[in-house]
Amino acid sequence: MGVLQLSDPNTTDENATIGFLQDFVEKAGGCAVIDGGFATQLELHGASIKDPLWSALCLINNPHLISKVHLEYLEAGADIIVTSSYQATLPGFISRGLSQQQGEKLLEKSVKLATDARDLFWESLKNIANHTYNRALVAASVGSYGAYLADGSEYNGFYGDDVDLNKLKDFHRRRLQVLVESGPDLLAFETIPNKLETQAIVELLEEEDVRIPSWICFSTIDGVNAPSGESFADCIQVVNTSRRVAAVGINCAPPQFVHSLVQNFKKLTAKVIVVYPNSGETWDGVAKRWLPSKCFSDDKFNVLATRWRDAGAGLIGGCCRTTPSTIRDLSKVLKKSSVASNGTKDMV
Numbered sequence: 095m096g097v098l099q100l101s102d103p104n105t106t107d108e109n110a111t112i113g114f115l116q117d118f119v120e121k122a123g124g125c126a127v128i129d130g131g132f133a134t135q136l137e138l139h140g141a142s143i144k145d146p147l148w149s150a151l152c153l154i155n156n157p158h159l160i161s162k163v164h165l166e167y168l169e170a171g172a173d174i175i176v177t178s179s180y181q182a183t184l185p186g187f188i189s190r191g192l193s194q195q196q197g198e199k200l201l202e203k204s205v206k207l208a209t210d211a212r213d214l215f216w217e218s219l220k221n222i223a224n225h226t227y228n229r230a231l232v233a234a235s236v237g238s239y240g241a242y243l244a245d246g247s248e249y250n251g252f253y254g255d256d257v258d259l260n261k262l263k264d265f266h267r268r269r270l271q272v273l274v275e276s277g278p279d280l281l282a283f284e285t286i287p288n289k290l291e292t293q294a295i296v297e298l299l300e301e302e303d304v305r306i307p308s309w310i311c312f313s314t315i316d317g318v319n320a321p322s323g324e325s326f327a328d329c330i331q332v333v334n335t336s337r338r339v340a341a342v343g344i345n346c347a348p349p350q351f352v353h354s355l356v357q358n359f360k361k362l363t364a365k366v367i368v369v370y371p372n373s374g375e376t377w378d379g380v381a382k383r384w385l386p387s388k389c390f391s392d393d394k395f396n397v398l399a400t401r402w403r404d405a406g407a408g409l410i411g412g413c414c415r416t417t418p419s420t421i422r423d424l425s426k427v428l429k430k431s432s433v434a435s436n437g438t439k440d441m442v
């Protein structure tokens with residue numbers, strides 16, 4: 095098995111922006127594996143992140159742990175790792191007494207920690223014959239405005255009457271510029287709860303002429319609509335207008351919702367479908383803690399994941415409360431069946 099040969103994402107051909115991710119998925123056997131809960135794994139290692147900056151706090155006081163978690167997910171078989179920048183925002187850092195420049199350095203660092211881990215891991219495989227890993231891609235996480243507010247609004251979609259399109263674009267603009275300049279392979283917009291923020295992202299990608307492919311993932315509470323109550327048909331219509339968004343889907347929703355959503359999204363878009371649900375526990379945004387789920391096991395997650403793949407999801411991983419063990423099992427299940435369906439695992 096060798097390195098995936100992919101189209102160049104930095105080309106001036108706009109179609110190639112999308113083609114890059116489509117190629118990656120295809121060459122991974124029709125379904126590539128994303129990593130699992132990042133903040134979850136930091137916490138399991140003892141990091142204290144009960145803070146408005148959440149996992150981004152580790153960028154300041156525990157970057158080694160971030161590298162360790164990236165390596166754990168790579169070892170578990172993730173084809174794509176997501177950076178620690180989900181709740182890393184410039185206003186968030188500034189409110190902690192950091193300067194704009196220090197904040198920008200931390201955003202840059204979130205990408206560098208991930209690309210360094212990816213390169214280190216890939217290098218370590220050099221002398222290992224017949225390994226089944228792919229050289230992973232790094233997706234820079236861009237959490238929603240609600241994630242920055244840290245008030246649970248990423249799960250209810252209500253940003254208040256004073257938040258309009260321009261305010262959301264202003265909020266996202268500089269962080270996006272810094273992340274893009276830091277050289278990730280992809281951008282991962284996560285837990286987007288409404289159509290307005292979708293529109294802001296799509297317009298911003300155009301205004302900033304972003305040439306690396308993005309995915310946009312929504313959260314959902316009822317498993318049918320966006321948290322704002324707007325239909326996914328409405329939200330995806332906006333996504334479909336963008337030649338810079340390569341994939342669209344769901345993250346951090348209960349796994350039980352995902353199958354019907356993949357079926358629905360398949361009807362609404364030709365883009366790659368990306369899903370990485372949480373473990374089924376629910377986040378109490380006010381008390382800032384997870385409320386228990388009815389049941390969760392990696393076995394159950396795997397069974398569900400093969401159905402998501404069969405329904406047309408091209409990128410599958412885990413969000414909060416999933417761990418490297420979830421991703422290891424997921425990777426085995428998805429890659430095993432992709433070998434069976436392709437008859438080969440040689441992707442060059």
Ligand SMILES: [Zn+2]
Nearest residue numbers: 346372413414
């Ligand atoms: Zn999550």
